[in-house]
Amino acid sequence: MDIIYFEELFFTLSFIIYIIASIGFFIYLASSKEKIGKFALTVSLVGFIVHTAAMVLRVIESGRLPFSNQFEFANSFTWGIVLCYLAIHFIYKFTAVGAFVMPLAFLMMGYASMLPKTIKPLMPALQSRWLSIHVGTAIISYGSFAVAAGLSVMYLIYEKRKGQGNKKSHLPDAEICDYLSYRVTAFGYLMLTLVIVTGAIWAKRAWSRYWGWDPKETWSLITWIIYSTYLHLRFNRGWKGKTAAWFSVIGFICVIFTFVGVNVLLAGLHSYR
Amino acid sequence: MIKLGEVNMIKRIGRFLISFRFAIVLFIAIATYSIIGTVIPQGVSPQFYMERYQTFGNIMMILQFNKVYSSLIYRILLLLFLINLTGCTLNLLPSQLKRTKDSYFPSPRRDSENLWAKGQDIGAFRQGLVKRNFKIYDTETGFKAAKNRLGVLGPAITHLGIIVIILGSFLGNLFAYEGFVNLMPGETKTFAEEGFSIQLEDFYLGFRDDGSTEQYYSDLKLIEDGSQVDFKKIWVNNPLDYKGLSIYQSSFGWVSNFKIKDAEGRELDEGILKNNEQHFYQPKHLTIYLYGFYPDFSIDQMGQPMTASHQLKHPHYAVVLYEFGNYIDSYITEPGQAIIYEDIEITFEDSFLYTGLIYRKDFGYYFVLIGVFFLFLGLLLSFYFYPRFLLVEEESILPITRQNIWGYTLQIKKLLQTNDELKKEEV
Numbered sequence: 001m002d003i004i005y006f007e008e009l010f011f012t013l014s015f016i017i018y019i020i021a022s023i024g025f026f027i028y029l030a031s032s033k034e035k036i037g038k039f040a041l042t043v044s045l046v047g048f049i050v051h052t053a054a055m056v057l058r059v060i061e062s063g064r065l066p067f068s069n070q071f072e073f074a075n076s077f078t079w080g081i082v083l084c085y086l087a088i089h090f091i092y093k094f095t096a097v098g099a100f101v102m103p104l105a106f107l108m109m110g111y112a113s114m115l116p117k118t119i120k121p122l123m124p125a126l127q128s129r130w131l132s133i134h135v136g137t138a139i140i141s142y143g144s145f146a147v148a149a150g151l152s153v154m155y156l157i158y159e160k161r162k163g164q165g166n167k168k169s170h171l172p173d174a175e176i177c178d179y180l181s182y183r184v185t186a187f188g189y190l191m192l193t194l195v196i197v198t199g200a201i202w203a204k205r206a207w208s209r210y211w212g213w214d215p216k217e218t219w220s221l222i223t224w225i226i227y228s229t230y231l232h233l234r235f236n237r238g239w240k241g242k243t244a245a246w247f248s249v250i251g252f253i254c255v256i257f258t259f260v261g262v263n264v265l266l267a268g269l270h271s272y273r
Numbered sequence: 274m275i276k277l278g279e280v281n282m283i284k285r286i287g288r289f290l291i292s293f294r295f296a297i298v299l300f301i302a303i304a305t306y307s308i309i310g311t312v313i314p315q316g317v318s319p320q321f322y323m324e325r326y327q328t329f330g331n332i333m334m335i336l337q338f339n340k341v342y343s344s345l346i347y348r349i350l351l352l353l354f355l356i357n358l359t360g361c362t363l364n365l366l367p368s369q370l371k372r373t374k375d376s377y378f379p380s381p382r383r384d385s386e387n388l389w390a391k392g393q394d395i396g397a398f399r400q401g402l403v404k405r406n407f408k409i410y411d412t413e414t415g416f417k418a419a420k421n422r423l424g425v426l427g428p429a430i431t432h433l434g435i436i437v438i439i440l441g442s443f444l445g446n447l448f449a450y451e452g453f454v455n456l457m458p459g460e461t462k463t464f465a466e467e468g469f470s471i472q473l474e475d476f477y478l479g480f481r482d483d484g485s486t487e488q489y490y491s492d493l494k495l496i497e498d499g500s501q502v503d504f505k506k507i508w509v510n511n512p513l514d515y516k517g518l519s520i521y522q523s524s525f526g527w528v529s530n531f532k533i534k535d536a537e538g539r540e541l542d543e544g545i546l547k548n549n550e551q552h553f554y555q556p557k558h559l560t561i562y563l564y565g566f567y568p569d570f571s572i573d574q575m576g577q578p579m580t581a582s583h584q585l586k587h588p589h590y591a592v593v594l595y596e597f598g599n600y601i602d603s604y605i606t607e608p609g610q611a612i613i614y615e616d617i618e619i620t621f622e623d624s625f626l627y628t629g630l631i632y633r634k635d636f637g638y639y640f641v642l643i644g645v646f647f648l649f650l651g652l653l654l655s656f657y658f659y660p661r662f663l664l665v666e667e668e669s670i671l672p673i674t675r676q677n678i679w680g681y682t683l684q685i686k687k688l689l690q691t692n693d694e695l696k697k698e699e700v
Contacts, residue, residue, distance in 0.1 A: 121481055124488050124509040179679035186656045193652060197645050206510045208451065208521045208633045210641060211442065213342045215311045225304045229297060235428075235676075236293050266311055 003061045008117070010054035011075070015113060017047030018082070018106040025099035037095040044098060048082045055079060062119045067135035068126055070263055074112035076135070077259065080143030081105045084184075088147055092180060100150030111260065130202035137194045142255055144188030145227075149252035151181035152245035159242060178240055181248055189227045196220055215266035219258040226251045290353070291360025299354045306350065310341030355439055362432040372425045372660070378410070378417055379662055381671045384678045388670040388685055395665065397692045402663065405688070418663040424654045424676075431651025437644030445637010455547075457528055457627040461496070464632070467516040470496040474504075476525060476628040484582045489522050491628045517634050524629030527566040529590065531621045534611075541617065547627070557596070557617065564591040564603070566624050578605065590621040 024040030027033075055075070058066050066072040085101040088094060122131075155177040162174070199217065200210040211217060230247040233239040289295055313333070314321070322339055323330040337344035371377055399416065403409060407418040454462045456473040463470040472494040479487040488508045495503040495515060505513045513520040526547055533542040533554060544552050551562040567580040570589035578591045588608055594601040604612050611618040659676035663685065670689070674681045 121483075121485060121487070124486065127488065128510040176679065179677075183677065183680060190649075190652050190656060193648065197649075200641070204638055205512060206521075208512070208519065208523075208631045209635070210638055213310065213315070218307050218311045222304045222307050225300050225307075229300045232293070232296065232300075262311075 003057050004119075007054050007057040007061065010050050010057065011113075014047045014051035014054060015106065015109050017043055017050060018078075018102060018109060021047055021098065022102040022106055025096070025102055029096060029099050040098055040102075041089065041095055044082065044102060045086065048079075048086060051079055051082065058119070064122065065132050065135070067131055068122055069116075069120065071112055071115035071117050073135065073138075073259070074108055074115060076139045077142050078105050078109040078112060080139035081108060081146040082143075084140070084143035084147045085150075088180070088184065092176075094176075094180070097147065097150055097154060100153050101147050104146045104150060125206050128202060128206065130198055130205070134195060134198040134202055137191050137198060141188045141191030141195055142259065144184050144191060145252050145255045148181045148184040148188060148248050151177045151184065152248035155181065155245045156242065156249075178244065182234055182240075182244065185227060185230065185248060185251070189224075189231060192220070192224055192227065196224060215262045216258065219254070219262050223251065223254040223258050226254050290356055291364055292357075293361065295353075296357050296361060299350065299357060303347075303350050303354065306341060306347060309338055313338050313341075315342075316340055351439060351443075355436060358432050358436060362429050362436075366429055369425045369429060373422045375408075375410075375419075375422075377422075378419065378664075379673050379675075381664060381673055382675075382678070385664075385671040385673050386682055388672065388682070388689060389668050390689075392693075393670075393689060394692050394696055397695070398670075398689060399665075401688050401692060407661075407663065412666070415664075415666040417665070420661045421654075421658045422660050424658040424660045427651050427654030427656075427659065429651070430647050431655060434644045434647030434649070434651055437647060438641050439644075441640020441644055442637045445635045445640060449633065449635035449637060451631060451633035451635075453523065453629065453631055455526070455627055455629050456491075458625065462630075462632075464518060467518050467634075468497065469502075469516060471513075471520065471630075472496055473628055476626050478525070478583050478626070480582075480584060484584060486583055489525055489628075491522055491630065493520070517636070519633050521631040521633070522628070523631040526627055526629065527568070527624045528627050529563060529566050529621050529624040531561065531563075531619060533561075534618045534620075536616050536618075557615065559614065560595040560598070561619060562593040562595065563621070564593055566590055566621075568624070570605075588624065592619070592621065594619075 021040050021043040024036060024043055028037040028040055055066055058072075058075075066076055081101060082105050085098060085105070088097060155174050158174040158177065196217075199220070203212065203217075204210040226247070230244065230251060233247065234244055317339065319330075319334055319339070322333050326333055333339065337346055341347055395415075399409065399418075402418050405420070407420045410417040410419070456462060456471075456476075458473055458475055461470050461472040474492040474494055476489075476491045478489055481487045490506055490508050493505050493507060493513060494501050495505065495513075503515075507513045507520065507522050509522050512522070528545050528547050530545055531543065531552070532540060534540055541556075542552075542554055546552060546561075546563040548563060548565045551560050553560050565578060567578055567587075567589045569581040569584055569586040571579050571581045571587075573579045578589070581587075590606050590608075591603065592606065592612060593603045594612070594614060601614070606612060606621060608622040608624070609620055611620050655676070659674060661681055662673040664671040664673060670685070672678065672682050672685045
């Protein structure tokens with residue numbers, strides 16, 4: 001039995017565990033039973049530990065951080081989403097958010113599972129200490145935006161239910177969802193700024209220019225502009241609630257497009273396979 | 274004479290240019306225009322757009338969709354954005370500066386929740402606030418507290434950063450110059466303006482055990498006033514920086530030696546060719562075209578020659594001959610293997626590597642770094658060091674902030690709770 005075997009085993013296991021956690025969270029929302037919520041949370045935590053083990057094994061096998069091709073990005077992105085969710089849970093005690101974040105995690109992992117998993121040595125352009133900080137901040141930033149989008153969807157559903165007069169609901173206070181979504185977005189925005197800046201500094205060293213309108217660069221800028229708009233509308237217009245929630249969802253769609261769509265549809269320097 | 278109506282009109286336009294509404298319009302316009310640039314191929318010939326997009330091709334050319342990011346429209350959008358951003362920021366700055374002073378204290382807002390409850394130890398709470406760097410101001414009926422007053426400048430500093438980045442990169446690009454040079458070992462490139470030259474001593478590839486390329490290395494001698502002043506090995510991600518100029522490892526290729534001999538073995542002509550280069554041999558009106566040199570020769574699925582790796586394992590040449598521009602034949606040969614045409618022999622051998630270097634000088638980068646510093650400082654102030662105020666009176670504790678009332682209220686609640694818990698423990 002070699003390391004790769006266990007890495008793949010743990011990867012598959014955590015994938016299955018994340019699906020179970022997602023289902024658990026949905027049942028929790030529907031049934032309103034505290035126990036099921038706790039169960040789903042515990043399952044997520046176990047999944048995260050197994051997933052982390054898979055990542056560590058990959059790091060041991062490849063001798064570097066798992067940041068070098070689309071599979072490794074997607075895998076790390078999933079890990080970042082779950083990490084951000086668990087962080088939010090332990091800071092703010094929000095169990096129900098899991099129902100909206102864990103499905104994103106297992107979808108991202110499903111995408112990862114369809115990509116070639118081979119461990120290849122780093123190509124010359126990626127051999128830089130900027131790689132870990134650039135991709136590392138991207139994972140945290142994308143993870144935060146995923147959680148923020150989950151919170152916003154939760155808010156939108158809550159608002160809809162309120163209209164129907166459904167009292168029996170396990171969703172936490174809508175206003176808190178709204179505020180928390182904003183705070184998490186602000187953090188993700190700060191991280192996204194770091195991603196773009198570290199990318200620019202790195203590009204200066206590797207490709208001679210700090211900005212070259214590569215599709216990935218442009219789309220990260222577009223995402224940044226969308227979240228800038230969101231933050232300005234919140235500050236200046238007090239656009240809370242529905243409009244802000246929709247902006248947060250659109251922003252996350254942009255994040256996903258920047259991450260997946262650009263690689264699939266647009267050719268550029270960032271199309272690592 | 275300018276009429277009063279015109280003055281009003283100008284004022285109104287001015288106000289609109291620096292308005293928040295216009296900022297949002299610009300955000301959306303810049304984002305949309307940027308998207309177009311990622312969807313439509315950039316910098317291709319006008320015919321391409323005509324053929325591909327038919328009637329729309331004309332409109333696209335007028336709107337400069339073929340070079341979105343350097344187009345006039347994009348520059349105008351950025352200029353308007355700069356005006357708007359500067360205007361917005363300066364417009365708000367006086368009132369923001371006022372708010373940094375001790376004399377300013379906001380009145381409670383609608384979202385201020387009264388956290389007062391019976392039995393709270395206000396004295397301990399006050400001490401807790403002092404410990405958390407709140408500044409306390411006594412009033413007749415209680416006290417006021419304030420923290421992070423400078424945080425109100427966060428947005429202005431963020432905007433300053435963005436202005437510096439845009440202006441710096443624009444000016445930098447105006448004066449920047451860059452170029453590309455191919456050097457074979459021994460060749461020199463002189464940078465007259467900077468007053469130095471580089472000479473390529475050697476270029477080579479580093480390989481891993483599996484045969485894949487690990488890195489590309491150029492050994493460069495730095496020559497100033499005819500003598501070597503330094504030596505530097507550069508590779509991808511490790512450029513040479515000298516006198517404001519940066520030199521980057523960018524590409525590489527093969528150069529091949531060829532010889533033309535007659536039937537008796539006398540040398541008639543010789544030279545070097547890079548891939549896809551040709552040599553014209555006058556006496557026979559013969560064009561020798563080197564289609565490619567393949568260090569690790571193989572055939573791909575389409576039947577085309579290719580190289581399996583960059584290692585010199587199985588070298589072959591693909592050569593095409595033309596006479597008066599008419600195709601004669603194509604050949605795959607090994608090094609030293611002769612191509613016989615009438616009474617002459619053509620051989621290729623001793624291929625070696627040359628390097629491709631990019632050089633660039635751009636002071637705009639340093640402005641961008643300064644701008645980035647302000648950008649981060651501003652964002653941190655805005656998100657995490659925003660101003661917090663507290664109004665404590667009889668039967669009322671009111672947290673006041675414009676930024677994050679929910680999070681701030683939570684912090685104050687926690688502070689009150691820990692005090693209560695401490696008190697209980699003492700009891």
